[in-house]
Amino acid sequence: MLNVLVIDDTKSVHAFVRNMLQKAPQVTNQHSPSVIMTSVYNGQEALDLLNSGKSFDLIFLDWEMPILDGPSTFAEFNKQGIKIPTIMMTTKNTFEDISKMLGMGVSEYLMKPFTIDILFEKINSVTGQDVPYVA
Amino acid sequence: MSHDKILTFFAHFIEKELGIIYAEHNYFQLKNRLEEIAKLKGIETIERLYEEAQKGIQGAFKQLLLDIATNNETSFFRDPKVFKAIEALILAEYQKKSPFGARLNIWSAAASTGQESVSTAILIKEFASKMGVNINFGITATDISERVLTRARKGSYSQLEVQRGLPAPLLIKYFKKDENDTWQVVPEIKNCIQFRTQNLKESLSFPEPFDLILCRNVLIYQNVEGKKEILNRITKTLAPGAFLIMGSGESLLGLSNDYESVSSEGAVIYRKKMPSLDKKAA
Numbered sequence: 124m125l126n127v128l129v130i131d132d133t134k135s136v137h138a139f140v141r142n143m144l145q146k147a148p149q150v151t152n153q154h155s156p157s158v159i160m161t162s163v164y165n166g167q168e169a170l171d172l173l174n175s176g177k178s179f180d181l182i183f184l185d186w187e188m189p190i191l192d193g194p195s196t197f198a199e200f201n202k203q204g205i206k207i208p209t210i211m212m213t214t215k216n217t218f219e220d221i222s223k224m225l226g227m228g229v230s231e232y233l234m235k236p237f238t239i240d241i242l243f244e245k246i247n248s249v250t251g252q253d254v255p256y257v258a
Numbered sequence: 259m260s261h262d263k264i265l266t267f268f269a270h271f272i273e274k275e276l277g278i279i280y281a282e283h284n285y286f287q288l289k290n291r292l293e294e295i296a297k298l299k300g301i302e303t304i305e306r307l308y309e310e311a312q313k314g315i316q317g318a319f320k321q322l323l324l325d326i327a328t329n330n331e332t333s334f335f336r337d338p339k340v341f342k343a344i345e346a347l348i349l350a351e352y353q354k355k356s357p358f359g360a361r362l363n364i365w366s367a368a369a370s371t372g373q374e375s376v377s378t379a380i381l382i383k384e385f386a387s388k389m390g391v392n393i394n395f396g397i398t399a400t401d402i403s404e405r406v407l408t409r410a411r412k413g414s415y416s417q418l419e420v421q422r423g424l425p426a427p428l429l430i431k432y433f434k435k436d437e438n439d440t441w442q443v444v445p446e447i448k449n450c451i452q453f454r455t456q457n458l459k460e461s462l463s464f465p466e467p468f469d470l471i472l473c474r475n476v477l478i479y480q481n482v483e484g485k486k487e488i489l490n491r492i493t494k495t496l497a498p499g500a501f502l503i504m505g506s507g508e509s510l511l512g513l514s515n516d517y518e519s520v521s522s523e524g525a526v527i528y529r530k531k532m533p534s535l536d537k538k539a540a
Binding site for chain 2: 216217218221222225231232233234237238240241244245248
């Protein structure tokens, strides 16, 4: 089972990602999905949640958000020693944008828009798991 | 004329030219592809396309038909364990054997839009940089389809294409984004690859024997005789002791005795046997 935190200010993005993550098959014996997704809508909400003791296996992080944007959020992760693998998920995808965030230590970069095969490929490459999905 | 007879006609033509067999249960796929050709030619129905074909299937029509009949599905580093095996087995061995920089000659035999050859070139560059050495190598990338090779030569990939199989650190190292939001392979990689058309059912002629041939998911479309014939031809272009990589679902069992199989990183790779002493003496 994979616990995923999605940090994005656009509600439709959460619905889109949730819909895709639900294509991962259920863990049959436990009647629970193999990927569990939690939604927050800016970086500050994410930090509050993480500081309250919630833990995740993977974070998807948008760039442009109110209150605390993606790069500032990730800088806070680094400052606070939060070591959860993070995948940028954004329309900010110039060569310089990607270089900057990889330089800061994000694990991967998802350029919006993307398709389900790309989403699961990035999840699997970052977590080292082999989460299948039903296309 | 019934649809089935038209489809059978084109299926026979494709089988004769390419050895690719369309089973009747896949006729719907053939029908879709013929409709695509008809559209490209500005023809309304596949009945009209069939009438056109009766005048002879030649030139651009033939190329279009053969292009669309082949499957061009691909991605970067497709089946990653194969690339891990190339590094662990072939590149590591090359480095031990060839410290003085003998050229490593590679053939990507169903190059499609070029992702396999680009991935291989990136893998070698990354390996060379990790080991602190220079590797002199060249990749010949062939496909039967001029349409896909035209795209491959451009070395230009959409945002979706570069996200399939390519880790972001390699994307920014080996690609540049242009003003049309497409990603261009850098000359350092592009210059290592030569593209050309090649029908594997026709005679093969290359200036030097290959050290590695990638021929993945090509033979699956052939009948047994077709597989043997192509394998025999490919084997002659491979240096003794050199490597052949097939698709993960493919096997040489019952098709060729010229190879021994080697497992590495979960992938099966075929190694061409060295000539025996008996044969040498003869």
